[in-house]
Amino acid sequence: MIDRTHGYYQKERETMSKRRREAYLKERLSEILRYGYRYSKAIQGRFDAVGVKPEKIKTLKDLEKFPITKKADLVNAQKQTPPFGGFEVVLKKGMRRIYISPGPVFELGEWDYKDIRWTQALFACGIRRGDVVLNTFNYHLTPLAFMLDDSLRMLGATVIPVGPGNISMQINLMRQLKVTGYLGTPSFLMSIIEAAEGMHLDLKKDFHLKAAFVGAEMFPESLRQKLEGKLGIPIRQAYGTVDVGCLGYECSEKKGMHISEDVIVEIVDTETGRQLEMGATGEIVATNFSKVFPMIRFATGDLSYLIEHPCPCGRTSIRLGRILGRTDQVTKVWGIFIHPWQVDEVMTKFPEVASYQIVVTRKEYRDQMTMYIELKEAVADQIGLRRRLEKEMDEVLKVKGQVEFVQRGGIPDRAKKIDDRRIWE
Numbered sequence: 001m002i003d004r005t006h007g008y009y010q011k012e013r014e015t016m017s018k019r020r021r022e023a024y025l026k027e028r029l030s031e032i033l034r035y036g037y038r039y040s041k042a043i044q045g046r047f048d049a050v051g052v053k054p055e056k057i058k059t060l061k062d063l064e065k066f067p068i069t070k071k072a073d074l075v076n077a078q079k080q081t082p083p084f085g086g087f088e089v090v091l092k093k094g095m096r097r098i099y100i101s102p103g104p105v106f107e108l109g110e111w112d113y114k115d116i117r118w119t120q121a122l123f124a125c126g127i128r129r130g131d132v133v134l135n136t137f138n139y140h141l142t143p144l145a146f147m148l149d150d151s152l153r154m155l156g157a158t159v160i161p162v163g164p165g166n167i168s169m170q171i172n173l174m175r176q177l178k179v180t181g182y183l184g185t186p187s188f189l190m191s192i193i194e195a196a197e198g199m200h201l202d203l204k205k206d207f208h209l210k211a212a213f214v215g216a217e218m219f220p221e222s223l224r225q226k227l228e229g230k231l232g233i234p235i236r237q238a239y240g241t242v243d244v245g246c247l248g249y250e251c252s253e254k255k256g257m258h259i260s261e262d263v264i265v266e267i268v269d270t271e272t273g274r275q276l277e278m279g280a281t282g283e284i285v286a287t288n289f290s291k292v293f294p295m296i297r298f299a300t301g302d303l304s305y306l307i308e309h310p311c312p313c314g315r316t317s318i319r320l321g322r323i324l325g326r327t328d329q330v331t332k333v334w335g336i337f338i339h340p341w342q343v344d345e346v347m348t349k350f351p352e353v354a355s356y357q358i359v360v361t362r363k364e365y366r367d368q369m370t371m372y373i374e375l376k377e378a379v380a381d382q383i384g385l386r387r388r389l390e391k392e393m394d395e396v397l398k399v400k401g402q403v404e405f406v407q408r409g410g411i412p413d414r415a416k417k418i419d420d421r422r423i424w425e
């Protein structure tokens with residue numbers, strides 16, 4: 001059950017029935033579409049380009065009629081109509097901040113930050129009123145650290161706006177101020193731990209941490225186990241982007257990431273923009289309800305899937321599954337898309353494999369796929385292992401390939417998992 005003994009939790013929203021949730025989202029969707037059409041030149045332009053009026057989009061399925069906006073579209077729009085690309089809605093009150101994200105992309109921060117999605121995420125992670133929280137996300141130009149800072153305020157927690165870097169200072173602050181919560185990337189938390197161990201500190205006694213919230217990076221389960229084991233606290237992640245905010249957050253169950261009531265998340269076919277069925281893997285596309293920088297169907301470039309079955313925590317939202325990779329890591333072989341995450345899936349069944357690389361080449365106008373395998377140690381039945389690997393690869397990837405074993409160290413550390421060496425003439 002959801003612990004709501006202290007601080008922030010909105011039962012009404014987070015446990016509503018499926019029917020109520022759908023009705024609620026439909027209402028919010030109509031509202032933001034009409035708002036965007038009226039006040040954002042770019043959104044109006046996108047509606048007009050496909051000859052659709054906001055009233056024609058009544059359901060989540062109808063959203064398919066609206067074109068996808070990719071990051072590159074946003075960058076181009078901002079070049080053509082500087083500085084905000086016409087997406088902005090300038091309110092009477094003015095704008096609080098202008099953020100600059102890689103691209104470069106300019107984005108607006110509202111005067112009164114009321115978006116509760118990151119607050120929900122922090123609460124689900126275990127951060128409570130009265131906690132003292134080290135925010136190590138970067139306060140330089142980009143919005144995430146500020147959004148979390150405002151969210152901690154909504155939660156009633158105290159923030160130390162430290163940003164990243166200077167690890168020995170971070171460690172001193174954590175001890176002197178009895179810090180109970182960490183916000184930052186998982187890799188930075190690992191760096192702090194390693195430095196503290198180097199100083200012979202006892203992580204469970206010298207630190208006062210109760211919870212850690214991580215994001216902005218891939219967070220493999222093996223790293224979670226390592227960090228949780230060392231610190232003896234729960235570590236939860238959330239997923240979002242600077243353009244559309246928080247799209248999912250983990251609860252104590254860590255069975256996928258709950259999607260807040262204040263955003264619409266679709267999983268779509270990257271090529272067609274059509275919505276995929278529940279559970280299928282595709283690109284994460286989001287529509288937020290921001291009144292200053294509304295984004296309708298923004299494509300994140302990240303791949304995941306949706307989970308519908310109920311979560312034991314009591315929240316009733318649909319959840320986002322693991323982030324499986326980027327859409328641009330995909331390679332087409334024999335006309336079939338293969339993703340690095342699919343190969344990772346094959347490899348989980350072969351513990352004897354240390355590392356692998358798939359190389360795609362072309363011979364006499366035909367694609368060739370070779371999987372190079374480095375083993376942890378020599379195996380007795382290499383021929384049998386090769387056969388099993390080839391069979392499994394064929395089943396999961398739907399593409400036939402050949403397995404070749406290489407010496408230890410034969411695959412460079414930073415090699416691409418799928419290396420496309422085809423030359424097109």
Ligand SMILES: [Zn+2]
Pocket residue numbers: 251252253258311312313314315
């Ligand atoms: Zn849950």
